[in-house]
Every structure is written in C-alpha cells, then in structure tokens.
Amino acid sequence: MQSYTDTSFDGDQIDLAARHALRRVAGLSTELTDITEVEYRQLRLERVVLVGVWAGGTLAEAENSLAELAALAETAGSQVLDGLIQRRSHVDPATFVGRGKVAELGDAVTASGADTVICDGELSPSQLRNLEQEIGVKVIDRTALILDIFAQHAKSREGKAQVELAQLEYLVPRLRGWGETLSRQAGGRAGGQGGGVGLRGPGETKLETDRRRIRTRIARLRREIAGMRAARDTKRSSRVRHGVPSVAIAGYTNAGKSSLLNRLTGAGVLVEDALFATLDPTTRRARTADGREYTLSDTVGFVAHLPHQLVDAFRSTLEEVADADLIVHVIDASHPDPAAQVRAVREVLTDIGADSLPELLVLNKIDAADPEMLMRLRNEMSDALFVSAHTGEGIDKLRQVIEQDLPRPGVAMRVLIPYVRGDLVARIRTRGEVLQAEHQPDGTFMDVHVEPALAAELKPFIVDES
Known part of the structure; x- marks a missing residue:
C-alpha cells in the first residue's frame, strides 16, 4: 500500500480515472466523417472575440485580465479568435466600449467569423441589449462565462443546485421579450388594437410569467440548499465536538490546490490543468507526526471579479473555509502577476x-516558475513556503509547518490510564x-x-500531584 508521506505519490486520481473510464465505441456514429479537423472545430466550438476596457491600473494588468478571460x-x-482592449477613463454606460468603438468591434467580429463576443466585465441589461443589436451576434459577459463553466463542472447535488441558483439570479434582471408576439397582455376590448379572440389573457405578459416562475424556482433552490447546509453543519459540528482541527486549502483557480491535497493526503482528487476543475469541496483526514x-x-478556486x-450561492460551501482553524493560501508562482491573485x-x-x-501562504508550481520571478517572490513574501505539488519539493516542510500551526488542545x-x-x-x-x-505497573502514565x-x-484518572 502506498504511503501518503511518500512525496512521489500524487493520489490515485479516482475522479480522473472515472472520467476516462467511459470510452466511445468506434464505428457506431452516423455523423458525416468526410470533414477536416479544422472544419470539425469550426462546427463544434463557439468562435469568440474578447473585448476589455482598460479603465485603471497598468496595461499589463489589463492584458493579464484579458488573457485570463481567454x-x-x-x-x-x-x-x-481575437482580443481587443480599449483605453477609457470609465466603462461606457450604454455600450461598455463606447459607441465609436462598437462599429470597429463589429468589423472585427465580421472579419474573424466569430459568433460570440465576450466582454471582460459584468454588463448591465441595457449594455447587453445595445451591443447585441449593434453587432448582430450573441454577447455575454465575464459573469455569464464563469457561471457557464461552473454549470459544466458541478457534479454533486449541492453543487448543481448552487450553480443553478446563481444562474437564475443572474438571469432575472436580464430577461427580455422578443417583440409583441410573446405578449399575452390585453385590456378592455382586447386592447383595442389588433386584439380579438385568443388575446384576452390574464393581463400578464410572458416576460412577467417567466420572471414569476424563475423566482419560484429560486425560492425552492434556496430551501434545498439550506437543507443541504444543515447536513454539512452537522458533519462540521461533529468534527468540532471531537476536537479535530481543520485546515482549508484556498486560493486562486488553477493554483494547484487539488494537487497539494493529493500530495498531503493521497486523496485522489481530480487534477486537471483547467480553471474551476474543482467545485465540490473534498475533505480528507490526516495525521501529524505525533x-x-x-x-x-x-475548496472551490477564486477568481478576480468573482460574481x-x-x-x-456557494456560501455554504465557502463556510468550509470560514470555519477552518488554518487557511493554506495557495498561490501560482508561475503566474505573471501572483500579487493580483493574492x-x-x-x-x-x-x-x-x-x-x-x-x-x-504557499507558493506552488515553483518547478514551472521563472527563476527571476521566483527570486523576487522570495524577497516580497519571505514568510511564504515555496513548494511544487508536481515534483514534491517542499512538501515535507509544508506538512511540518501545518502541524506546528494547528491549534493545540x-x-x-497528568493521568494514569489503566491498561x-x-x-x-x-x-x-x-x-x-x-x-x-x-508504562507503570498500574497503567500508562501520560x-x-x-x-x-x-x-x-479523563477526570477519574487524574494523578494527584500533591
């Protein structure tokens, strides 16, 4: 049996093995196969153009943000397909990038053949509507993109409920009707204009009906999540009652938190070079040297401008961090701007x-970091530990420091316990x-x-020191 203290071991990768266990059987698909790989990607993948507004900070920060959006x-x-940044003192309240640049953005979309524009920020309902009308393709913002990723990666019942709740709360203010054909509202003699049989409805538009149904679903999801939270609280209170200290591994998305957990405990958690590969928290027991x-x-990774x-929606999950005795804050040492992640x-x-x-503070991925950046980080974060979950470097030192920082009973x-x-x-x-x-004749003195x-x-076994 593999020892968890062996730094060459990175867990059994149970989740990853399960994902790879499902294999397609060749020859059963009826899809046309006489297309090139390029044509296949064009058919299957959304082709997007990114756009950001540099309204503050440095150009490097704006470029890093757009790279993260990519x-x-x-x-x-x-x-x-393309990424554009506009320098402005502030975001345009009507079209995000300003009306003068909307035409240029439309030209870039047409030239690249894109079918979606993703904005590096959260758009208001009016900004979203104006951009789609001007450009003529689907427009989404950073928040909708992150919500979509969460929806793809959630696998537990609680995780799926939390993601759906977040999506619906985002959707409610952005619902919009598509013309008068969707309206069932009528008044008097069916409104007088174009009315008649079939239009004398309850006086409620389809948009209002949709909003009401979504709000009903939101209320139901909140009740379900509250019930799941009670079960999580019960488990947590059991650990607290038995005096088991807890350590939460937190940090930016894709900083290597799951790899670190595997190194420390052999948890076998999915490790993937992707953003938000972990949404459902995984808790494992470990032991100190004594x-x-x-x-x-x-825990779930964080990101700049987290919606x-x-x-x-994930507050019950994030409480795993808030109730911890120690937070191991993992930072990607190979990232261009680790301080921004912090x-x-x-x-x-x-x-x-x-x-x-x-x-x-734990700087991970030092094996992939630039040596000059690593030297600067060692000077700026002298109290941090520098490790590599991939190679195992620094893991033993990290384990020792965690054990030292755990709360002491x-x-x-002084007791004498009978054998x-x-x-x-x-x-x-x-x-x-x-x-x-x-060990003494009457029992174990401790x-x-x-x-x-x-x-x-232990009170009955206290040794009288008088």
Whole structure:
C-alpha cells in the first residue's frame, strides 16, 4: 500500500480515472466523417472575440485580465479568435466600449467569423441589449462565462443546485421579450388594437410569467440548499465536538490546490490543468507526526471579479473555509502577476468573514516558475513556503509547518490510564498532544494536552500531584 508521506505519490486520481473510464465505441456514429479537423472545430466550438476596457491600473494588468478571460473561454469550450482592449477613463454606460468603438468591434467580429463576443466585465441589461443589436451576434459577459463553466463542472447535488441558483439570479434582471408576439397582455376590448379572440389573457405578459416562475424556482433552490447546509453543519459540528482541527486549502483557480491535497493526503482528487476543475469541496483526514488527527479540505478556486451571485450561492460551501482553524493560501508562482491573485483571494475571504483566520501562504508550481520571478517572490513574501505539488519539493516542510500551526488542545492533564482502558490511550494520541508517556505497573502514565470533552472523560484518572 502506498504511503501518503511518500512525496512521489500524487493520489490515485479516482475522479480522473472515472472520467476516462467511459470510452466511445468506434464505428457506431452516423455523423458525416468526410470533414477536416479544422472544419470539425469550426462546427463544434463557439468562435469568440474578447473585448476589455482598460479603465485603471497598468496595461499589463489589463492584458493579464484579458488573457485570463481567454483561458476561461477555452475552459468553457470556445475558440478564441481575437482580443481587443480599449483605453477609457470609465466603462461606457450604454455600450461598455463606447459607441465609436462598437462599429470597429463589429468589423472585427465580421472579419474573424466569430459568433460570440465576450466582454471582460459584468454588463448591465441595457449594455447587453445595445451591443447585441449593434453587432448582430450573441454577447455575454465575464459573469455569464464563469457561471457557464461552473454549470459544466458541478457534479454533486449541492453543487448543481448552487450553480443553478446563481444562474437564475443572474438571469432575472436580464430577461427580455422578443417583440409583441410573446405578449399575452390585453385590456378592455382586447386592447383595442389588433386584439380579438385568443388575446384576452390574464393581463400578464410572458416576460412577467417567466420572471414569476424563475423566482419560484429560486425560492425552492434556496430551501434545498439550506437543507443541504444543515447536513454539512452537522458533519462540521461533529468534527468540532471531537476536537479535530481543520485546515482549508484556498486560493486562486488553477493554483494547484487539488494537487497539494493529493500530495498531503493521497486523496485522489481530480487534477486537471483547467480553471474551476474543482467545485465540490473534498475533505480528507490526516495525521501529524505525533499521531494527532486533523482534516484538510480542498475548496472551490477564486477568481478576480468573482460574481457575487456565486459567492452567495456557494456560501455554504465557502463556510468550509470560514470555519477552518488554518487557511493554506495557495498561490501560482508561475503566474505573471501572483500579487493580483493574492488580492483577489483575500477580497473573497473578507466577504465570507474568513479574513481574521490564521493564514499560511504557499507558493506552488515553483518547478514551472521563472527563476527571476521566483527570486523576487522570495524577497516580497519571505514568510511564504515555496513548494511544487508536481515534483514534491517542499512538501515535507509544508506538512511540518501545518502541524506546528494547528491549534493545540487547551486542557493540560497528568493521568494514569489503566491498561484495560487502552481505548482512552488511543483517543488521547489521536485527538490530543502527548508530552510524556510512561508504562507503570498500574497503567500508562501520560502528560497530555486534550480538548475539554476528552478532559471530562479523563477526570477519574487524574494523578494527584500533591
């Protein structure tokens, strides 16, 4: 059996193996095959043009944001054809990029043959409508793109419910009718104009009906998620009651959190070079060198400008971070701007009330990082640990620091446990800190620190030190 302390082991990759277990049988498809690979991609992938507004910060930051948008688009299954950035003092309230640039954007879409425009920001309903009318192709924003990725990757019942809730809350203010044919509203003699049989409805437009149905569905999803949250809280309270410390692995999306969890525990969690490969939190038990138990939780990755709908919908999942005893904040050392990732993650941590928790910075992917960037990061983040989940470098040091930073049991005791109560000795070693242990004729003498619940059970065995 493979030891989890072996740094050459990266988990059994159970989820990844399951995904790859489904194979297509050759020769059963009736699809036309006399097309080239290029034609196939053109048929199957959305062809998109990206557009961003550089309204503040440096050009490098604007370019990094657009590059991240391109990675998001590719993760969602699109083919990026072009990317444009406009320098403006502020986003245009009517068309996002300004009316003078809408025509240029339309020309770029026509020239590239794109069928979708993705804007690097959250569009208002009016901006969305104006752009689609002017350009003539589908327009989505960064928020809709992220929601789409979440919808593709969610696999648990709770994850799917959270994503659907976020999508519906995003959709409600953006519903719009497509002409008068969808209206069932009429008044008086069927409205007087073009009325008649079939149009004397309940006085409610289809748009209003859609909104009402969506709001009903939102209310139902919130109740379902609240019920799932109760089950999660029960599990969490059980760990707290038994004094099991918890460590949450948080960080930017694709920073290597799942790989790190696999290295530390052999969890076998899906590892994939893609944004938001992990949506459902995974919790695994681990042990310190002296035998104490603690939990490690892999959580959903954060991203700059994370939609507030997602933060609200995933709040029950993110509470796994907020209730942790220690946050292992994983940073991608190979990213062009790691500091920006740190700021984005800390914004979300503040939003969920986890900004006051102990934080351990971990720079991952040092094997892929530029040496000069790595040297600068070592100077700027002198308290951080530098590791590689891929090669195993620095993992042993990380494990030691985590064990040192775990909260210590608060009750100090000196007890003599009879040999017939070996179960108590095992629980002390698992959930407490043993300073001294000695076998004596009447039992096992132990100098320990334990949590209050276990201390109450050990009271009959306290050694009288007088």
